[in-house]
Every structure is written in structure tokens, then in C-alpha cells.
Amino acid sequence: MGRYDEVFRQSIQDPEAFWGRAAEAIRWYRKWDKILDDTNKPFYRWFAGGELNTCYNALDTHVEGGRGDQVALIYDSPVTKTIQKFTYREVLDLVAKFAGVLKGQGVEKGTTVIIYMPMIPQAVFAMLACARLGAVHSVVFGGFASHELAIRIDDAKPKLIISASGAVEVSRLIEYKPLLDKAIERARHKPEKCIIFQRPLVKASMMAGRDLDWEELMTKAEPVGCTPVKATDPLYILYTSGTTGKPKGVVRDNGGHAVALRWSLEHIYGVRPGDTFWAASDVGWVVGHSYIVYGPLLAGCTTILYEGKSVGTPDPGAFWRVISQHNVKVLFTAPTAFRAIKKEDPNGDHIGKYDLSGFKYLFLAGERLDPDTYHWARNLLKKPVIDHWWQTETGWPITANCMGIEEFQIKPGSSTKPVPGYNVQVLDTTGRRLGAKQEGLVVIKLPLPPGTLPTLWNADQRFLESYLKPFPGYYFTSDGGHIDEDGYVFIMGRVDDVINVAGHRLSTGEMEEVVATHSDVAECAVIGVHDSLKGQLPLGMVVLKAGVEKDADDIKKELRQLMRNTIGPIACYKETCVVKRLPKTRSGKILRATMRKIADGEPYAMPSTIDDPASLNEIEEALKSAGYAQKK
Numbered sequence: 001m002g003r004y005d006e007v008f009r010q011s012i013q014d015p016e017a018f019w020g021r022a023a024e025a026i027r028w029y030r031k032w033d034k035i036l037d038d039t040n041k042p043f044y045r046w047f048a049g050g051e052l053n054t055c056y057n058a059l060d061t062h063v064e065g066g067r068g069d070q071v072a073l074i075y076d077s078p079v080t081k082t083i084q085k086f087t088y089r090e091v092l093d094l095v096a097k098f099a100g101v102l103k104g105q106g107v108e109k110g111t112t113v114i115i116y117m118p119m120i121p122q123a124v125f126a127m128l129a130c131a132r133l134g135a136v137h138s139v140v141f142g143g144f145a146s147h148e149l150a151i152r153i154d155d156a157k158p159k160l161i162i163s164a165s166g167a168v169e170v171s172r173l174i175e176y177k178p179l180l181d182k183a184i185e186r187a188r189h190k191p192e193k194c195i196i197f198q199r200p201l202v203k204a205s206m207m208a209g210r211d212l213d214w215e216e217l218m219t220k221a222e223p224v225g226c227t228p229v230k231a232t233d234p235l236y237i238l239y240t241s242g243t244t245g246k247p248k249g250v251v252r253d254n255g256g257h258a259v260a261l262r263w264s265l266e267h268i269y270g271v272r273p274g275d276t277f278w279a280a281s282d283v284g285w286v287v288g289h290s291y292i293v294y295g296p297l298l299a300g301c302t303t304i305l306y307e308g309k310s311v312g313t314p315d316p317g318a319f320w321r322v323i324s325q326h327n328v329k330v331l332f333t334a335p336t337a338f339r340a341i342k343k344e345d346p347n348g349d350h351i352g353k354y355d356l357s358g359f360k361y362l363f364l365a366g367e368r369l370d371p372d373t374y375h376w377a378r379n380l381l382k383k384p385v386i387d388h389w390w391q392t393e394t395g396w397p398i399t400a401n402c403m404g405i406e407e408f409q410i411k412p413g414s415s416t417k418p419v420p421g422y423n424v425q426v427l428d429t430t431g432r433r434l435g436a437k438q439e440g441l442v443v444i445k446l447p448l449p450p451g452t453l454p455t456l457w458n459a460d461q462r463f464l465e466s467y468l469k470p471f472p473g474y475y476f477t478s479d480g481g482h483i484d485e486d487g488y489v490f491i492m493g494r495v496d497d498v499i500n501v502a503g504h505r506l507s508t509g510e511m512e513e514v515v516a517t518h519s520d521v522a523e524c525a526v527i528g529v530h531d532s533l534k535g536q537l538p539l540g541m542v543v544l545k546a547g548v549e550k551d552a553d554d555i556k557k558e559l560r561q562l563m564r565n566t567i568g569p570i571a572c573y574k575e576t577c578v579v580k581r582l583p584k585t586r587s588g589k590i591l592r593a594t595m596r597k598i599a600d601g602e603p604y605a606m607p608s609t610i611d612d613p614a615s616l617n618e619i620e621e622a623l624k625s626a627g628y629a630q631k632k
């Protein structure tokens with residue numbers, strides 16, 4: 001039996017012993033009563049009765065242990081031409097002080113705080129300061145518009161919102177404050193205060209009595225220590241797209257999260273304290289939470305906060321520059337970022353300009369790593385290129401090639417094997433377990449390992465309905481795929497209305513709700529079509545109200561703007577196809593999956609339940625004339 005097989009077996013056969021050992025790497029104020037509390041199945045809780053503080057484990061413990069002068073955070077911002085380094089001691093001082101600021105505003109254990117910030121160090125300090133007080137943060141990605149922010153404000157009901165005056169997107173200035181003001185205006189729940197970090201690039205106008213200046217508050221603040229919280233207390237809420245307009249508030253606890261992330265850095269990513277780990281993502285996504293902020297700091301690594309893109313800031317050599325300049329050992333990003341580099345620098349000329357000798361592994365996730373991109377990166381970098389699969393819900397990888405356990409031969413298209421702790425299986429729609437290479441629905445046998453979602457914020461029932469009820473005894477991932485005869489897992493894509501655009505998870509159901517608000521639209525469907533750069537892009541299929549004579553181009557422009565203003569630019573909604581009717585089943589269900597196949601030029605079968613077969617031919621013609629439905 002190889003090392004991986006042995007470690008995996010232990011994790012599944014005796015999860016309590018396995019995670020109990022891993023938990024020794026964390027400092028606890030009080031050890032747990034029970035490693036895995038299963039008294040309220042199917043809700044499982046890890047390290048019940050234990051007490052700790054996540055910020056203490058991310059900062060104080062390293063300073064106390066002699067890492068105070070090690071760089072904890074490197075802020076590398078090509079868009080503002082800034083590089084700033086903060087040691088563990090400096091981060092601790094700033095976080096302790098900002099926690100003092102928050103405390104002064106009445107934030108305490110259990111208080112919810114929304115953080116709507118660009119990729120600046122203050123975003124990291126704000127997250128850690130909340131953790132220090134036992135407050136629950138909810139970071140909202142900066143590419144979301146006011147409407148999305150308002151939905152999250154109403155659900156999380158924050159006492160306080162922390163934001164910044166603006167950001168630069170490549171070269172475009174984005175003002176955050178007007179978006180924040182509009183969101184608060186729209187939301188039913190009103191935060192008591194907003195703390196705004198004024199960036200030199202743009203000055204936010206402040207609302208007297210509500211808005212407070214970050215720097216001003218910091219000059220008067222006193223540092224505060226860590227508040228012990230229960231292992232099972234929430235550390236954060238992170239909203240992610242579901243199949244409706246109401247995003248799901250994924251809850252992360254303190255204890256299981258700290259244990260799992262600390263373990264993952266060493267065993268999955270193969271890094272040690274003192275190594276530099278770079279997740280080129282955004283603090284607004286789960287990758288940013290786990291692998292820009294908490295994971296690397298819990299493991300005593302140096303983390304990088306990169307305010308830029310893989311291309312255009314300033315060129316497709318940007319990633320190689322950062323890796324060589326900061327001696328990055330592991331880079332983690334999304335395949336789309338690499339497809340963007342490949343498009344601009346197909347021969348990898350920029351790679352040769354930098355010393356990448358300290359660079360060991362490239363990890364990719366967020367969407368399936370297509371074999372073309374895998375081979376391109378592997379051939380040019382000559383380093384292991386590792387696809388690994390996970391979700392906002394799990395918070396850390398479900399399948400990976402675990403560099404700290406045993407390195408496997410890679411099979412392009414597969415994210416390798418289940419990570420210890422995750423008992424991954426493939427079922428058919430009736431719940432029958434499928435054999436090797438049989439395509440089906442991917443599930444994880446309960447209990448999930450520590451660090452994964454214990455529930456959804458104030459929505460236990462939705463948690464059960466979405467994840468646990470479809471297949472009792474299992475967590476349903478909503479991904480389709482198969483496992484081959486060697487145990488390699490192949491994740492082929494979502495089986496619900498969630499699409500993946502440039503590694504960002506978006507809901508077509510939510511987009512349909514937005515399109516439907518346009519006064520000329522009678523009916524609509526939004527589908528995800530293949531895109532060679534971003535993986536998928538949304539495409540709207542709309543039927544106009546009787547009597548509307550508007551030009552299709554005008555409708556397209558208006559819907560584009562509507563989507564930008566409502567969900568945000570990150571939705572990447574650009575294309576709309578105006579059609580006479582949508583194909584439906586006899587019971588009235590829109591045939592979205594069939595339309596998607598037609599749009600992508602894939603073979604499709606005429607559904608036996610179709611109401612009128614001619615409607616599908618009409619759709620095919622419309623899609624063809626819009627430039628889609630090109631046979632592969």
C-alpha cells in the first residue's frame with residue numbers, strides 16, 4: 001500500500017483519530033469534548049466543546065514562536081505600482097489595533113460585519129480583526145454591483161460595513177463608495193456605521209454621522225487581544241451562487257476550518273512554514289479566504305496579495321515576475337488566467353525572462369483544467385501542474401494530487417484522487433453507486449471532513465434541501481463526473497443552473513430573474529455557452545412582448561447594461577439572442593440543456609417530451625445566425 005492509500009484509509013476509517021492528530025498543530029484555549037459530534041445527524045460538528053481564536057493561530061502564535069520578523073504579507077499591486085511588505089509582527093500590530101477600532105464601534109463576538117473591499121492589505125486586516133473579536137465577517141467581491149451587495153446586507157444584517165474608496169481594474173478606476181451607498185439605500189437592513197479606507201487614487205465622499213475614516217480611527221485606537229470562541233462558532237459567511245436569485249450564505253466555523261487549512265498547506269500543497277505561497281485570486285472568493293488569508297498565515301507562510309491580472313498588468317509575464325521577485329514556491333490560480341497568458345504569449349517568451357528556480361508547483365482550480373491548457377503550461381514551465389477540485393462549500397480541496405503525501409502521475413482532465421477526509425463516490429439519479437468510468441452525479445459520503453460547511457447562514461432547511469436530501473447519507477456536490485479504474489476523479493461540470501465564467505461561479509437562474517425585469521421581455525432563458533478564454537459565457541435567449549418593435553441590437557445593449565448594474569461586470573453578460581419562442585416540454589419546462597448543446601455545436605437528441613419539435617429548429621436557426629451552433 002502506498003503512502004497516499006494508507007493516509008486516505010486512516011482518514012475514512014477513523015476520522016476522529018485522524019483529525020484529532022491534525023488538530024494538535026492548532027493552539028487551543030480549551031481542547032474539545034468530542035472530535036466529531038454526530039448527535040444531531042445529518043448536521044455534524046467538529047471539535048465540539050473546543051475553544052480557540054483563528055486570528056491568534058494566524059498571527060500571535062507565530063510572533064510568540066519567533067517568526068515576528070518574517071514577512072507575512074506581500075502586497076504587490078502593479079495597477080498602483082506599489083509593493084509593500086508586512087512582517088508577522090507588523091500585521092499583528094495593525095490587526096490588533098483595527099480590532100480595537102471595531103470594538104470601539106460595538107463589534108463583539110457574534111456581530112456580523114460586511115467587508116466590501118478591493119485587493120488591498122486593509123481587506124486582510126479587516127478579516128483578521130473580525131476573527132480576533134469573534135465577529136463574523138462576510139466579504140463581498142468587489143466586482144458585484146449594488147443589487148448583489150444589498151441582497152447580502154439584508155441576509156447577513158451587518159452592524160458595520162468596511163469598504164474602501166475605490167480600485168483600479170487594469171487601468172479603469174472603479175469607485176466603490178457610490179456602489180456601497182446605493183446598496184445601503186436599496187437594502188432593508190441599514191448598518192449603523194461604515195468604515196472607509198481612503199485610497200490615494202480616489203476620495204470617497206463621506207456621509208456625516210454614518211461614515212468613518214479608517215486612518216482617523218486607527219490613530220486613536222488601542223490594540224485588543226483575542227477573544228476565545230467555540231470551535232463551532234462561525235468565523236465567516238461567504239455568499240455563493242445557487243440556482244436562484246438568492247445566494248447561499250456558506251458558513252465556516254472556527255475550529256474545523258483552522259485544522260483543515262493548516263493540514264492542507266503541508267499535505268496538499270507541500271509547503272512549510274517560511275515558504276511563500278501565492279493564490280492569485282481575490283479575497284472576495286473562497287480561494288482568497290482560504291489561500292490568500294487564512295491558510296498560509298495559519299501555516300506560518302508568506303502570502304501574496306496581488307492587485308492585478310495575469311495579462312495587461314502590464315504584460316503576460318506578470319505572473320512570472322511576481323514568482324521570481326518574491327520567490328514563490330507555490331502558485332494557485334484558475335485555468336482561465338493561464339488561457340489568457342497562452343493567448344497573448346503562446347510560445348511562453350515571457351517565461352524565459354525570469355528566474356523561476358524557486359517555483360515548485362502550479363495548482364489550478366475554479367473550473368476544470370482542460371487538457372490543452374494543462375499541456376501548454378506543463379511543457380513551458382516544466383513543473384508539476386496540478387488540477388484540484390473544490391467548492392465554496394467545502395472551503396478546501398476535495399480532490400488533488402497531494403504533494404505533501406505522495407505525488408501521482410497526472411492524467412490530464414482529472415483532478416487526481418480524493419483528498420484524505422473526502423469519501424467521493426459517483427451515483428446515478430436513483431442513488432445507485434456507479435462503477436469505474438461510469439458518468440454520474442458526484443457525491444461525498446457523510447460526514448464531510450472539518451472545514452467544510454456545517455450549514456447555510458440562517459437557512460438550515462435550505463442546507464438540507466440543497467445538499468443532503470437529494471441522496472441521504474451523502475453531500476451532493478451538484479457536479480457531474482466519473483472515477484476511473486485507478487481511482488482518478490474526473491469532474492466534468494455542474495448539473496444545475498450554475499455556470500463557471502473565468503473561474504467565477506454564477507447563477508443563470510439569477511440572470512434570468514434580471515433579464516425578466518426588462519419591460520420588453522416576455523420570457524427568457526439564460527444558458528452558459530462555451531468560451532475558449534473564460535470557459536463559459538452567459539447567453540440570453542429572449543422572447544419579446546407582443547407589439548414590441550425594438551431593434552434586437554438595442555435590446556442587447558440594454559440587457560448588457562441592466563446586468564452590469566444589477567449583478568455587476570463580473571457576470572460577463574454580453575450576448576442576447578432574440579427569438580420568437582422558447583422550446584419547452586409539454587409540461588412547460590424550458591429545454592435549456594438542449595439549447596446549450598445546440599449553441600455549442602454539440603450533437604443533441606430531440607427530447608421525447610418536447611411540445612413542438614419545430615421550436616427547436618427555429619432556435620437552431622436563430623443561434624446559427626447569431627454566430628453560435630457551429631458544428632465541432
Ligand code: COA
Pocket residue numbers: 141142143144167169174280281282285287309310311332333334336337340365366501502503504568569570571572
Ligand atoms: N471590481 C470591479 N470590476 C471587476 C472586478 C472587481 N474586483 N473584477 C473584475 N471586474 C470586471 C472586469 O474589469 C471586467 O469588466 P469589463 O467587462 O468592463 O471588461 C469584468 O468584471 C469581467 O472580469 P473578468 O471575467 O475577470 O475578465 P477580465 O477580462 O478582466 O480578465 C482573466 C480575464 C482571465 C485575466 C481574469 O478573469 C482572471 O484572472 N480570472 C481568474 C479568476 C480567479 O482567480 N478565480 C478564482 C478561483 S481560483
Ligand code: AMP
Pocket residue numbers: 240286364365366367368369387388389390391392393415477478479491492493494500503504505
Ligand atoms: P466555487 O464555489 O466558486 O469554488 O465553484 C465551485 C465549482 O467550480 C465546482 O462545483 C465545479 O463545478 C467547479 N470547479 C472548481 N474546481 C474545479 C476543477 N478543478 N475541476 C472541475 N470543476 C471545478
